[in-house]
Amino acid sequence: MNLGNAIQLCRTRRQLSQAELARLAGCSVSYLSMLENSKRDPTLSMVQSIADGLKVPLEILFFLGAEKGELSGIDRELAGQLAMTALEILNEPAAAKA
Numbered sequence: 321m322n323l324g325n326a327i328q329l330c331r332t333r334r335q336l337s338q339a340e341l342a343r344l345a346g347c348s349v350s351y352l353s354m355l356e357n358s359k360r361d362p363t364l365s366m367v368q369s370i371a372d373g374l375k376v377p378l379e380i381l382f383f384l385g386a387e388k389g390e391l392s393g394i395d396r397e398l399a400g401q402l403a404m405t406a407l408e409i410l411n412e413p414a415a416a417k418a
Contacts, residue, residue: 323367324358326385330374331356333410344373380406 331341342352346369354360355370362370371378383391383402391399 321382321385321390322358322387323362323381323385324356326381326383327352327370327374328356329384330376330381330410334374336374341370341373345369376409380409 327341331338334341336344338349338352338356342349345352345366347366351360352370355362355366367381368378371381374381383406394402
């Protein structure tokens with residue numbers, strides 16, 4: 321699981337700086353940077369705060385953070401549908417999810 325990559329992907333798709341997301345999530349910029357670079361493991365409550373700041377469902381972060389083989393139990397068609405849904409959510413304006 322690499323939540324750091326998922327957080328960074330969502331943050332950049334939402335066109336947020338680390339400072340903006342850190343403020344929205346209630347953490348420091350340095351902590352967010354460490355998360356994105358996989359130097360820290362966040363608590364579930366922090367992942368939820370980050371998801372809230374990104375205006376994406378928590379599950380999307382976990383899905384996007386899954387590494388090869390971690391979703392091997394999921395049907396390929398379902399995984400493809402989940403990926404398409406994740407991209408659709410990230411393509412929506414963040415304000416529309418508020």
